């Protein structure tokens with residue numbers, strides 16, 4: 001495809017990795033940040049799409065956070081994500097934007113399925129309560145894309161359902177961060193403090209699938225470039241998962257820390273397993289490139305760079 005692409009959420013981890021990918025240079029990209037366009041404002045979104053008439057929208061923006069952030073503010077995770085999703089997709093339909101890629105999340109699958117999650121399993125069981133509001137919003141937006149495809153076949157609004165993502169531009173904030181940046185930060189802090197132990201929520205046997213953000217960016221560009229071949233709803237994943245304990249051990253190896261881990265068994269550990277099925281992804285002809293060790297090492301280098309910049313900033317101030 002050629003033409004103009006409107007990318008929402010361009011300042012976040014997924015958005016930045018998408019724009020830093022070599023393929024981004026081949027397109028005219030509109031990437032307004034929240035200060036320029038608040039996607040919760042339906043009229044503003046509609047005006048923006050009418051004024052710029054993109055050929056394709058990549059809907060990435062959302063309120064994203066870890067278990068703790070979702071537990072603290074479930075209503076904000078539901079309402080903001082529904083507003084953003086519906087406003088963007090409805091503005092696209094109103095203005096006749098022919099193609100849209102909606103980024104959903106594997107949180108929208110039913111909880112506690114030990115088998116890989118296939119795309120048609122959405123709405124076949126109870127959601128994980130720790131991020132239910134976020135998941136409901138993602139389901140509503142994906143279903144809206146599906147309904148529009150049925151009602152107006154000229155509008156091809158497709159949904160990508162990524163597994164968990166980590167990488168450069170991730171959040172290392174103790175409240176907001178997801179598992180991978182949290183492991184790196186906690187182990188690094190233990191090393192800096194000379195602390196002998198790091199705590200893990202739950203027994204650490206829960207299994208999680210995390211893809212490096214550069215791989216997801218590569219998948220999204222492949223989807224843009226071969227839009228016609230892309231299934232209407234498709235998972236993006238590794239096809240493989242690791243236990244929470246595995247992530248901590250890889251973090252310890254990368255940081256070079258040889259302390260011990262203790263388990264906080266009274267803390268929530270989330271679903272036992274969440275692994276997406278990659279059958280459609282394989283049939284589409286794409287697979288991720290980075291191993292867990294490579295991805296985590298690059299993420300750690302990014303984190304150290306950030307720490308060094310903020311320390312230099314503090315000295316300068």
Ligand SMILES: NC(=O)c1ccc[n+]([C@@H]2O[C@H](COP(=O)([O-])OP(=O)(O)OC[C@H]3O[C@@H](n4cnc5c(N)ncnc54)[C@H](OP(=O)(O)O)[C@@H]3O)[C@@H](O)[C@H]2O)c1
Pocket residue numbers: 008009010011012013014015033034035037038039040059060061062063064084103104105106162163164165166178
């Ligand atoms: N991270 C993951 O593990 C993961 C996994 C599966 C799917 N996804 C999906 O991928 C997408 C991006 O995730 P991410 O990890 O990149 O999140 P992120 O780093 O938190 O970025 C979210 C982006 O959304 C923007 N945004 C939020 N509310 C907005 C609003 N009201 N108006 C305009 N922009 C708004 C933010 O803008 P500001 O920077 O201006 O705040 C930011 O650029 C989300 O839809 C998420 O559901 C993420």
